[in-house]
Amino acid sequence: MHPEAASVAASKRARPARYAWRAPVTLLRDIGADNPAEHDRTEPKMSEDDETRLGLSADETRLGLAADETRLGLSADEVLQTTRAVRKRLNFDRPVPESVLRECVEIAVQAPTGSNMQGWHFVFVTERDKIEAISALYKQGFDAYRNSPVYAGRVGSGLGAQREAQQARVTSSAEFLSENMHRSPVLFLPCITGRTDDARMMVGQAGSIIPAAWSFMLAARERGLGTCWTTLHLGYEREAAEILGIPYDNVRQYALSPVAYTVGTDFKLATRTDLDSVMSWNSWSR
Ligand SMILES: Cc1cc2nc3c(=O)[nH]c(=O)nc-3n(C[C@H](O)[C@H](O)[C@H](O)COP(=O)(O)O)c2cc1C
Secondary structure: OOHHHHHHHHHHHOOOHHHHHHOOHHHHHHHHOOOHHHHHHOOOOHHHHHHHHOOOHHHHHHOOOOOOOOOOOOOOOHHHOOOOOOOOOOOOOOOHHHHHHHHHEEHHHOOOHHHHOEEEEEEEOOEEEEEEEEHHHHHHHHHHHHOOOHHHHOOOOOOHHHHHHHHHHHHHHHHHHHHHHHHHOEEEEEEOOOOOHHHHHHHHHHHHHHHHHHHHHHHHHOOEEEOOOHHHHHHHHHHHHHHHHHOOOOEEEEOEEEEEEEOOOOOOOOOOOHHHHOOOEEEEOO
């Protein structure tokens, strides 16, 4: 980590509570922070006095933490362990500033890519009619999935009471998202250039977009945003490409996620399968 960023991160960890609040609208207006032009990273517009009133240090202002951005001050491990598939706790009513999305992409593009190709592209949908059209494709995909053998509600059966209960929660949550995705303030589609059917190339491409997309989601979590990796619209990838002007023949979409502030910011560790059952040492031991 860059030493400056490390010291700011450390100071945030020491004072996590401060980052969960939002500055009152009047105060933001006073300093012009509700004007997108004021989010310029190179020339902070806030005076030292404004920084003090907002509880931002000079360093935080210089590094571009705008007043309307939430930071949770989570440790790296906490971010990794609590970035859940958020569906029922998406706050559909709170707008997501473009500056926050840009900041998450800035972090995402530090992820690795095969041959350092950097062929990624991150599509954000914020126009209501397009959000509704993409969500309708997702719902169509979900309706087909509901009748399939891999439906979350079906794969848990016979795995014990705890796993069945977990799968039932996932199913209820997934049904909710299918019905409500169109209410999201933002949809996010990570894409990569170079459509191919060659299996080896596809693995390389997946490995060059999925880490970045997941980094985006982790960065979003640290900023109070919830996401949910979904793939069911991909049965209608061409239709989605047409709606969004994505050049289908050369660009593959990998996922679709809502992006919204979460209702509350406390997310817990999920129950996962036993570690020993997913690890081998020196020879495959399953
Ligand atoms: C490849 C992949 C595809 C997924 N597709 C969907 C989907 O279409 N719809 C959905 O609601 N969740 C989808 N999920 C989210 C999973 O259901 C979720 O990651 C899983 O239940 C674990 O959630 P948790 O981390 O909150 O415990 C997908 C996840 C992955 C990794």
